[in-house]
Amino acid sequence: MKFGRPDTEFMKWRWKPDACCELPLFDATQFLELVRGKSLAFLGDSVTYTEDISHKYSSNTDYFKRYVYHDYNFTIATLWSPYLVKSRDAYPSGNDINSLMSLYLDELDEACMANSGRQFDYVIVSAGQWFFRTLTYHEHDNMTLFVTS
Numbered sequence: 001m002k003f004g005r006p007d008t009e010f011m012k013w014r015w016k017p018d019a020c021c022e023l024p025l026f027d028a029t030q031f032l033e034l035v036r037g038k039s040l041a042f043l044g045d046s047v048t049y050t051e052d053i054s055h056k057y058s059s060n061t062d063y064f065k066r067y068v069y070h071d072y073n074f075t076i077a078t079l080w081s082p083y084l085v086k087s088r089d090a091y092p093s094g095n096d097i098n099s100l101m102s103l104y105l106d107e108l109d110e111a112c113m114a115n116s117g118r119q120f121d122y123v124i125v126s127a128g129q130w131f132f133r134t135l136t137y138h139e140h141d142n143m144t145l146f147v148t149s
Contacts, residue, residue, distance in 0.1 A: 032069060032071075032072040032074060033072070035072065035074050035121075035122075036072045036073060036074060037072075037073045037074070038074060038121040038122065039074070039075040039076070039077070039120045039121050039122070040074075040075070040076045040077070040120060040121065040122045040123075040124070041076075041077040041078070041079055041120040041122070041123045041124070042076075042077070042078045042079070042123075042124050042126065043079045043081060043084065043112070043123055043124065043125045043126070044079070044080070044081050044082060044084060044125055044126045064077070064078070064079055064080065064111075064112070065077065065078045077120065079112050080112070081109040081111070081112035083101075083103050083109065084108075084109060084112075084125070085103055085104055085105055085106075085107060085108060085109055086103070086104040086107035086108065086109055086110060087101055087102065087103050087104070087109070088101070088102055089101060089102075090102045090136060099133075100134050100135070100136065101133055101134070101135050101136070102135070102136045102138055102143075103135055103136070103137050103138065104138045104139075104141075105137055105138065105139050105144075106139050106140060
């Protein structure tokens with residue numbers, strides 16, 4: 001919705017596996033009880049929930065968000081790092097969905113690491129969709145592989 005989706009029907013979808021089992025509905029209160037006093041980070045993906053406290057940790061709040069559930073002392077963070085390692089446009093005029101990207105496999109994503117601030121009790125990594133772009137892979141500042149989508 002943040003990016004202009006006009007409908008909200010997708011929020012009512014309930015995924016169900018093919019006749020193998022019955023999944024109970026998600027119980028948010030039970031989940032919050034289970035994670036009381038903990039912290040969780042989604043690395044590479046994004047979610048939006050409750051009070052946004054991102055400004056306490058980073059000035060770049062579009063890509064690094066933190067939300068807190070005070071009643072449960074539970075913090076959830078989103079750390080946007082599509083490749084999990086250092087990446088940049090291969091050409092200075094790049095930076096669109098089709099631009100060639102260079103990945104530096106032996107270097108962490110500095111912005112993500114700087115904004116993580118502390119350890120998390122749980123980290124969920126989700127970054128696969130970004131690897132369908134045309135990429136060059138570098139190790140020790142040498143290109144090791146060129147892959148096109």
